Amino acid sequence: MTAQTYDVVIVGAGIVGAAFAAALRDSGLKLALVEAHPPAPPTDDWDARIYAISPGSAAFLESMGVWQTLDQSRIGPVYGMSIRGDSGAELEFDAYRTGVPQLAWIMESGRIQHGLWAALQDQANLTLFAGASCAELAWSASGARLALADGTVLHSKLVVAADGGKSWVRAQAGIDSRREDYLQSGVVANFVAEKAHRGIARQWFREENVLAWLPLPQNHVSMVWSTDAAHTEALLAASPEQLADEVARAGGHALGKLRQVGRTAAFPLSINRVSSLVQHGLALIGDAAHGVHPLAGQGVNLGLRDARELAQVLQHRGAADCGDLALLRRYERARRGDIVAMQTVTDSLHHLFRSKNPLLMKLRNVGMDFTNQLNPIKAWLIRQALG
Template identity: 50%
Template structure:
């Protein structure tokens, strides 16, 4: 019997699926016209990771229910979304396989060819795509741009049912998972994918315990028009326990991600556009000349969160439901998309006799993700702790370390390779 394939499209064979239930909806944004419907997979959560998971699984030929809200309209042509992501090569490859990358507006994407990192005592690191022999270090893309491309792709998946409601009950039994919905309907699925964020309802239902460390920091994001060309370079500064990043956007714009202590972040958010621009110019030492703030600043709390297990019988966690890391490395979204790629790969390679919710199968997914998640968690948390330590000795140690890495081409190439996924 054929195995599902992520490239197989809607006509790919399915290793195991439930018998079709008469009247079960099969179209984008369908309304359930029966009180009880059956699916191969139910994806709970409609962020970028959840929608990517739903699309990848439908392209395996599986019948998928997506429980999520529809996204908001795209910002105007002259405005860039303040929520941006630095997408790695592995994330780009996944979106290309799903034919989402090809649908993105290229005029709103920016490659990153170079990255310059500055310590708090004149140490500097330079990463170059040319020196690493890769086309680019990353792509900078707006969250809303990716989300709308995913929505467009999902719209034409005959195996997808989009339910604009939320789950409020989960009952897992040997024969399948039953999900009670807020609209009074019930659905069954062989597998439930929890992609519902850091405060995951699905995670709570399966009793997966979390370990959380509040960084007492807030990520402040805003976009600026820069006086000087950024040259497709990403900049990052470590200053007084905070991290300031300027990421390149098209047409001479840059995106600010300032991981600031919460009280300081609140002050930054209250500044008027001219004052905020002046403060960013000051802390970045005018690297890009005069800045003009073009979007109001927004803030989101920063924390480290790990879970004791990614899977339970008939349930798998992906994205922020499975892990939360500091944004200083820009790897949170890439980590979540690698979750999706691994889960789909495990499903595509499963034995024909195995159920989609088979615990043995799901543990393969968990094992495939453990090293990647652990390594990035330790690296980002370690860097955050290191650059938060006060005192001259700590400052000397971290800047000496940066200088050492800067003089080791092989180490830098390894770091670039790790970041590419």
């Protein structure tokens, strides 16, 4: 058995954990990053998992030199957003009128994750434990002790849980999480569109489900259809031609005919509220800290804001050690509001648009039209999306 000592041990090198490690490159802290499944290099095929990355997240990736290494020909700028309610109400956002070059970037998950992973390979203050699995984790007054399945033992002042929604680290710490299953999945697939999408992201709040089309380069669109179990099964069983027809029809043929490229996949949707983001010697970031409905496309963006905040708190810790609870509470206080606001907005929208109450059905469409005419509310919504 070999024992090693670090300042910070990070479990999970998804986009959030890897970005957190990269943000601490010049911190002088000695880091270990444990990842069970390192990302494979990207291929020419389009990733089924696509994210809307906010300008704030793009700037964070740029600050650590990762954005510059990503293949820009695979990134689609969003110049406008068109959101429609189930009775024809409309809400529109426009980059030009907002005074920004673009509202977001549409990107492949695998390419971001691999870009971060590549940047970590030569990071002098970091040791990577790739393909490792965690066996035991315990905290004592002197810090944390993580035993890996191969017998390696990692001691540290702080463990950062970046191991996703079903976080093993969070469970070892005994932190409560309340997961509410939305009884829906996010069905994802990519298409080539007949008509130019002009960088417009489109979303339809339909009576039974929410459909989104995100603009990718080469006139591809990425679909996320948040829908119930029976419809998910039907979409997964459909042939590429049947699926393309159904998706085009559901979007009112806004981009003419669609042709599917690549596979269809589905991810179960839930909201996950975690009782505490920190304990002595522990901090949670990314999906380990919160789960949100993807209808606002903000899960990764929220997680990257966690990573940026926690990295800043650690870099400005003064004489405190990294696992100090008072120090970590600074991170929790800074992040709580953003997380609760995003969970509340996405959860409320989800329930509002699933309601069969005739008054709410009317109100939700009136609300969208009203918001469309009220520039201060639109400006607030835009600020959240750009963050």
